[in-house]
Amino acid sequence: MLLWTSSVCQPNKDTTIWLTIFPTNMVLRVNINQIEPATRDWICKVQIVEIGRPRESLDKKCTFQNLILEDEEECQIKAVMYTDEIAQYAATLKLLNTYLISTAKVKVSPTSYGKPIHKFQWTLDKETVIEQIKESHEVERPLPPPTKLNITSFDRLPHLMVDSTAEIDILAIVLRCGPQKNAGRSQHRCREITLCDNQRNQFLFTLWEDFGEIEGHEISSKMATEPDLLVILGRSIGISTYQGLSMQTRYNSTLRVNPTYPQAVALINWAKDNKTMLLGSPSEKTSATSSISPMIVTPAGQQLISIAEISSAPSMGMFYVEAEMAILDEFQDFCVLECSGCKQKKRTKDRKDFECPKCNRKTSLVPRCSFQIDLIDNTATTTASISAELGEKLLSMTAEDIFDITCTKRQSLSLTHVHEMLSNKVFEIQLRKSSWGSSNTTNATLSILSYMEKQHTPDSTTDRTPKKIKPLETGDVEVMATTATAGPSNAPAKFEPPTPTKKV
Numbered sequence: 347m348l349l350w351t352s353s354v355c356q357p358n359k360d361t362t363i364w365l366t367i368f369p370t371n372m373v374l375r376v377n378i379n380q381i382e383p384a385t386r387d388w389i390c391k392v393q394i395v396e397i398g399r400p401r402e403s404l405d406k407k408c409t410f411q412n413l414i415l416e417d418e419e420e421c422q423i424k425a426v427m428y429t430d431e432i433a434q435y436a437a438t439l440k441l442l443n444t445y446l447i448s449t450a451k452v453k454v455s456p457t458s459y460g461k462p463i464h465k466f467q468w469t470l471d472k473e474t475v476i477e478q479i480k481e482s483h484e485v486e487r488p489l490p491p492p493t494k495l496n497i498t499s500f501d502r503l504p505h506l507m508v509d510s511t512a513e514i515d516i517l518a519i520v521l522r523c524g525p526q527k528n529a530g531r532s533q534h535r536c537r538e539i540t541l542c543d544n545q546r547n548q549f550l551f552t553l554w555e556d557f558g559e560i561e562g563h564e565i566s567s568k569m570a571t572e573p574d575l576l577v578i579l580g581r582s583i584g585i586s587t588y589q590g591l592s593m594q595t596r597y598n599s600t601l602r603v604n605p606t607y608p609q610a611v612a613l614i615n616w617a618k619d620n621k622t623m624l625l626g627s628p629s630e631k632t633s634a635t636s637s638i639s640p641m642i643v644t645p646a647g648q649q650l651i652s653i654a655e656i657s658s659a660p661s662m663g664m665f666y667v668e669a670e671m672a673i674l675d676e677f678q679d680f681c682v683l684e685c686s687g688c689k690q691k692k693r694t695k696d697r698k699d700f701e702c703p704k705c706n707r708k709t710s711l712v713p714r715c716s717f718q719i720d721l722i723d724n725t726a727t728t729t730a731s732i733s734a735e736l737g738e739k740l741l742s743m744t745a746e747d748i749f750d751i752t753c754t755k756r757q758s759l760s761l762t763h764v765h766e767m768l769s770n771k772v773f774e775i776q777l778r779k780s781s782w783g784s785s786n787t788t789n790a791t792l793s794i795l796s797y798m799e800k801q802h803t804p805d806s807t808t809d810r811t812p813k814k815i816k817p818l819e820t821g822d823v824e825v826m827a828t829t830a831t832a833g834p835s836n837a838p839a840k841f842e843p844p845t846p847t848k849k850v
Contacts, residue, residue, distance in 0.1 A: 373448065378421040381452055382466065389448040391479070392417050393489040396581060397441050398600040400432050401556065404706055412598060413439070413470075414463070414581070415447075420494045424598075425450065425468040435470070438478060442606075444488040448475040458706070461513055495579075495609055500547040503585065503593075504664045504778055504795055513582045513596060517610055518543055518551075519617045520576045521624060523566045526558050534686065537562035541578075541593075542624060544616055550592040551580075557595040564603060575617040575624065579605040586689065654725035656779060656792070665777045668800060669723040671768050676761055678718060680741070681748045683711040695753050713749035715741065719794070721775065730777060730792035740764065772800045 374388045381388055396414035403410055411432050413425040427435065439445075451469040455462035470476065479486045498514035518541035529536050537558030541551045553562045568576055579602045586594040595601070604614060617624065650666050651659070659665060684691045687705035694711070702709045715737035718729050738744055741764060751757050776796040 377419050378415070378417045378423045378464070379419075383452045383454070385452065387449065389446055389475075390417060391444065391446055391486065391489070393444045393492060394439060394441055395422065395492045395494075396600055396602070397439065398598075399560065404597065412600065414600075415468070416489075416492055416494065418489065420492075421464075422494070423464040423466065423468060424455065424462065425470055427470045431470055431472065434472075435476065438476065442491060444479040444486075446475075446477045446479060446486065448477075450474045491606065493608055495607055497609070500541075500543040500549060501545060503549065504776075512585050513598075514585065514593075516541070516578075516580045516583050516593065517607075517613060518578060518580075519613065519624065520565060520569065520578055521548070523562065523569055525566075526562065535559065537566075539565065544613065546624070551583075552586065552592065552594040553601075554595050557599065557601065561601040561603075568603060574614070575621055576603055577605070577610055577614045577617060578603055579607070579610060652725040653721055653723050653728050656728065656777070657726075659779060663779055664795070665779065667721065667723065667775050667777060668772055669721040669775060670771065671773055671775075671797070672720045672722060673717070673761055673764060673768075674720050675718060677758065680715065680717045680737075680752055680759055681713045681745050682716050683749075684714050686710045686712045689714075713745040713753075715745040715748055721792075728792060730794050732794045736794065736796075773797045774800050 374385075376385070376388050376390055378390060378392070381390065392415040394413055395416045396412075398412040400409050400411045402408075409429045409432060411427045413427070414422055415425050416422045427439075447468075447470070451471055451474070452466050453469070455465055455467045479488050481488060495517065496515050497517045500516075500518070520539055521542050522540040524538040526535060526537050528534065535555050535558055537553045539551050539553065539562070540548055542548045565576060565578070580593075580595075581600045582596055582598045584594050584596040584599075586592045604610070650668055653667055653669060656665055656667070682691050683694060683697065685702050685705060687702060687707070687709045690702070690704060691714075692711060697711045699708055699710050701707070714734060716731065716733040717737060719732050719740075720727055720729055732740065738748075741748065741759070741761075748759065751759060774797065775794060778793045778795050780791050780793065
């Protein structure tokens with residue numbers, strides 16, 4: 347506060363008047379969690395820990411740029427800038443720099459494009475005050491390099507529910523990078539890359555549209571010129587049903603090559619030491635341009651269970667069985683239609699364009715292979731779903747061919763060649779059991795994540811007169827499949843990059 351005094355002359359005495367003046371520009375110093383839309387005159391010290399490139403909005407009406415800010419308590423929030431401010435702050439806002447930001451516009455985070463990292467988000471506009479804190483600052487000191495990452499490990503992916511809004515952050519090694527291409531009936535541009543973790547688990551990662559053109563081109567160029575394998579940090583990545591259980595970029599995704607986080611540096615060094623082993627794995631046979639998804643490596647020594655035991659297993663989880671496969675229902679639907687953008691399944695068989703509420707634009711319906719297959723061992727028989735490229739491979743036809751035969755021409759599929767191919771063969775199958783509820787009941791569904799023919803031995807033939815158990819009830823909730831083969835038994839020991847404590 348400010349104090350002001352004055353002496354006033356009156357007969358026989360002097361009077362001292364004290365005036366207390368409260369400044370009108372008092373600013374509240376707070377952290378991110380203390381700021382709400384109603385908070386006024388605040389200032390917050392933050393570091394830019396992620397900054398995306400400027401991108402065009404879905405409706406093509408404006409350009410936006412996303413940032414992730416982190417305060418002194420390592421709390422993070424998303425901030426966004428639009429066309430004019432992007433140009434205005436282009437030379438000021440840089441990755442890993444520290445700033446004092448005052449009175450950004452605060453609003454509730456939208457959930458249209460995925461799960462937000464904070465319940466609020468900031469808009470940096472013309473009325474926002476931004477001051478960079480440099481090393482020469484008289485009072486404030488820049489924040490140290492960030493260490494906080496919320497990474498989802500690859501071995502957790504099969505256990506996550508495939509959800510249209512689910513988003514994860516990943517840190518992974520890039521093994522292969524395919525060329526830019528057009529995919530699907532709507533011919534969306536994309537680029538497919540193969541990612542690997544330190545357990546040699548591999549997943550396909552699809553870079554859609556401009557991500558394939560810009561970040562994909564950067565990855566491809568560096569792989570062609572640099573001697574070591576690359577590591578990427580992906581934020582707001584979607585779990586996809588495209589070409590099986592895989593990953594894909596989303597509207598708000600960001601990708602960074604060889605980030606400087608301690609966890610990333612440790613993974614870069616591990617990849618450098620194990621490059622020969624990584625590139626020499628059996629999965630190297632999977633072409634970068636192949637339409638078949640990369641494998642999920644089955645953990646060495648994974649315990650097999652019988653089909654009868656699955657029914658009493660936990661309501662959700664991943665299991666490995668050895669069984670024969672057969673398609674007993676030849677009159678089922680072997681494909682469904684889904685939105686070409688968000689992959690949401692629709693019940694219709696009409697492929698006309700429609701307004702998709704999730705994509706917020708007019709889009710088309712494309713077919714996806716999906717059907718039920720019976721699994722048989724010497725203890726029981728049950729039914730599982732098989733989908734996408736894994737189902738197409740089993741039927742030896744594309745989803746477009748299946749739709750044309752079953753829906754356009756209204757004919758039944760000829761499955762003679764499938765029966766012959768499956769006859770008297772035992773397969774090593776990776777299954778996921780999921781549960782879903784309706785009213786007062788809970789139902790379960792099995793989905794095939796991978797399968798491969800077991801090497802024939804005299805004892806490998808399965809008894810074809812199994813005990814029958816009630817098949818698991820199936821529903822609309824599915825987990826898509828991905829092709830896979832078993833990994834070698836000499837897999838490297840588990841490597842866990844440490845998460846350092848951030849010191850301010």
